[in-house]
Amino acid sequence: MIIRVGLGSCGIAAGGNEIYNYLHKNIHDKQWSIDIEPTGCIGMCYLEPLIDVVLDHGVIYTYGNLNPEKALDIVEHHLLNQNPLQDYLVACSNEANQGLEGQVRVALQRCGIINPESIDDYIYSQGYLALEQVLSLTPEQVIVEIKNSGLSGRGGAGFPTWFKWEATREEKIPVKYVICNADEGDPGAFMDRSLLEGDPHTVLEGMTIAAYAIGAAEGIIYVRAEYPLAIKRLEIAIEQANNRGFLGTNILGSPFSFQIIIKQGAGAFVCGEETALIASLEGERGMPRLKPPFPSQKGYWGLPTNINNVETLANVPWIIRHGGESFAAMGTDKSKGTKVFALAGKIKRGGLIEVPMGISLRDIIYDIGGGIKEDKQFKAVQLGGPSGGCIPAALLDTVVDYESIKKTGAIMGSGGMIIMDESTCMVDIARYFLHFTQDESCGKCVPCRIGTKRMLEILENICAGKGTPGDLDRLETLAAGIKSSSLCGLGQSAPNPVLTTLKYFRPEYEAHLEDKKCPAHQCKALLTYFIDPKRCKGCTLCVKKCPAQCISGQVKEVHVIDQEKCIKCGNCLEVCPTKFNAVVVD
Amino acid sequence: MKYCCGEQQDTQSSRSEFEPLTDIIARFKEEPGSLIPVLQKAQELYGFLPIPLLNHIATELKIKKAHVFGVATFYAQFRLEPVGKFLVLLCQGTACHVNGSDRIEAALTEELKINIGETTPDTFFTLDSAACLGCCSLAPVMMINGQAYGPLTPDGARKTIREIRQKEEGKEGEPR
């Protein structure tokens, strides 16, 4: 019997380590013949901490929402009478996996299944077979296979991967680099992190294949310092691969040699942009430069460099093993294969999913994600983070492919998918993203540095009830200017969250501007809290909790809020017992 | 401006103060473009990057002081001020924002009586923000010295801080 404990960052945050240590100690003390292993994130983050009980005949029971005692209880039940404990059972591999229905796993095929710190687990699940296969092909043949697959960059722009590989290969300078972009900067997205934590070898294998195709001898993984677990697992994986001859000189006895090193990013969103990333690797401030020349022509230290995203590279070994056509068989006319998304926000089953291109947003949100938390009204889904946009309910049948999503004004992005319900204010969301981009703008070009600041000021004013007529036009003019004249993708896409919310939720902006009301009850300055005299029973809870001491009233008397003094903290609403519901906000 | 690159002269004493860094600098000296890893290692050692330390690194790596200062202030990871014993990182990622992280921020700033980016006078707590701590399904989330807390309520966040403070004060009050 094997116990697998989900120890991705999400599992650890929910208490996975405590479970692992507790079970480990018990197994050791009681001398049970059970193996216990860590594994990565299976994607069902909403059920963490999770454990799998893998019985000797291969049936897997998955349990969720655990604590150490419950986990031990489960193990004992299985051990003593081979019985699953129904109370916490999430799925059994004999049944259709709840929450994994509708998904197709290519990049994530091993995440949450293998022990990411064991190269044997990786090899046992057909790992490094693709690399072996590739070494008997010519680099040109490898590029053709990737071309046939239709794989395009998963880092956001969706550029055909084979094209970048070929362009770098064709450069005459013999010293070339492969860089894996693991700087995942979208706030609210964690696809690349989960992949690196759950299956680091697949990224190393993808990189090595890319290096072979391009003719590079050195590779760099640029990973955020905020991902310590991913870095640790990558370090382990690189060492193991070196020891087994999958990396290093004369890989698997061939003339091909390739090294990978890790460099840690130091926390700057703009460093996800490839030219800024290169500047950062060279020890400079992470400021982008104009393209062309593209990194494939002049990259790291001015040498030809191919930069790919983590997920892009994770697809490569699968494509080689199954053939480009199998990958191209999934998806739509122009967008092939699968895409990983990080589902979060007001969604019931938040976590990591991988779906075939061409699936509709509705299917993702309602079938896979289980719908909106507390069955509230769906309002919008945000794709592409600070560079993307909000797609409204009317467009829920939009399918996931690069073209269809672009048509809505959003972008596919790297895979962050935030679900919003009726209680989310779209003006506030626009303000939130502009605050982010304004803060992260590197300051090199004027339209981005000053333009985003001006847009943010207008949005802050609107949210504070200080908007003036003409603000929306000013926002649109600024947006057009910033989009067309910024130096890099950060500025060029920064206005998208504002433009899409203006396009689909204009009445909400107008309510803020003209009526000085926030329909979603989020913008503090526009709210009024008052106490319904018919419902107030005079329990004094709110009086005690008010930090501004602006609620008057004795026990069993109707309380009143002094609007002049109210600081709109919302404490009264929070403490008013649900049986009274006397505090009303408008 | 609070800092000036020329403020401190290199002296023998500052040399010995930075003794622990010698190996690191020796390792990276010959590698071009290694300023960022050196700063990262230095911060690991010292907890933060005081100006004399930056100047020392500049001299050793033969890079302009202004350049070192420019890089150190560009990246969010580098701190030029010391951090408190407990680093409270409040997630301000999109998922946490949608789930009400501003109310947690209000509660924390009120409880700690400092703003984001500041340290309490007793140097127990530094409050800072982060863009996605990677446990969005627990949103809203904060992380204190690597341990994640979530889903938070304003009261829950206050309570966590109070418990840590009580424990610490208990420790300080103990007879030695």
Ligand SMILES: Cc1cc2nc3c(=O)[nH]c(=O)nc-3n(C[C@H](O)[C@H](O)[C@H](O)COP(=O)(O)O)c2cc1C
């Ligand atoms: C502001 C900005 C941030 C970016 N952040 C990332 C990122 O975090 N991860 C990533 O893979 N690509 C990011 N990109 C895209 C990269 O510049 C580049 O297109 C990508 O790494 C190429 O890999 P791919 O072709 O495999 O997608 C960003 C681009 C911009 C403009």
Ligand code: FES
């Ligand atoms: S947005 Fe807060 S943990 Fe991801």
